[in-house]
Amino acid sequence: xxLKRMDAQALEFEDESFDVIISxxxxxxxxxxxxxxxxxxxxxxxxxxxxxxxxxxYGYLYDDKKREAYENDxxxxxxxxxxxxxxxxxxxxxxxxxxxxxxxxxxxxxxx
Numbered sequence: 001x002x003l004k005r006m007d008a009q010a011l012e013f014e015d016e017s018f019d020v021i022i023s024x025x026x027x028x029x030x031x032x033x034x035x036x037x038x039x040x041x042x043x044x045x046x047x048x049x050x051x052x053x054x055x056x057x058y059g060y061l062y063d064d065k066k067r068e069a070y071e072n073d074x075x076x077x078x079x080x081x082x083x084x085x086x087x088x089x090x091x092x093x094x095x096x097x098x099x100x101x102x103x104x105x106x107x108x109x110x111x112x
Contacts, residue, residue, distance in 0.1 A: 009035035014047045019097055022090065026055045049093060053086065 006012050008023075009032055025050050027033040040050055060070035 009039060011043055015042055017043045018048060019045055020049050020051065020094070022051045022053075027052065027054045030054045047096070049097075051090060051093065056091045059098045 004012075008026060009030060014027075021044055023036075023040070027036055041067055044050060059066040067082075
């Protein structure tokens with residue numbers, strides 16, 4: 001796996017380069033989130049999956065309704081372990097692709 005740092009609103013990848021794109025807590029920080037979506041769709045292969053987990057995490061600081069929703073979400077998260085559920089959903093989607101494309105991560109046994 002290669003990690004690259006770049007502007008999500010101006011990606012340096014070729015068109016249709018990825019089977020899956022995962023974004024978490026990014027778009028609400030961007031000055032032009034619509035450009036990021038445009039770029040993600042450009043580099044996503046036909047039939048690929050875009051998994052975006054995002055929110056305006058600071059909205060509760062200045063809006064009473066958002067504050068109430070924030071408090072309810074925190075109670076639900078503690079009660080139902082939402083992060084575990086989200087991680088399980090991501091892994092489920094990843095495993096589907098893993099089997100479908102017969103991808104295999106090199107291991108130490110393979111000399112990696």
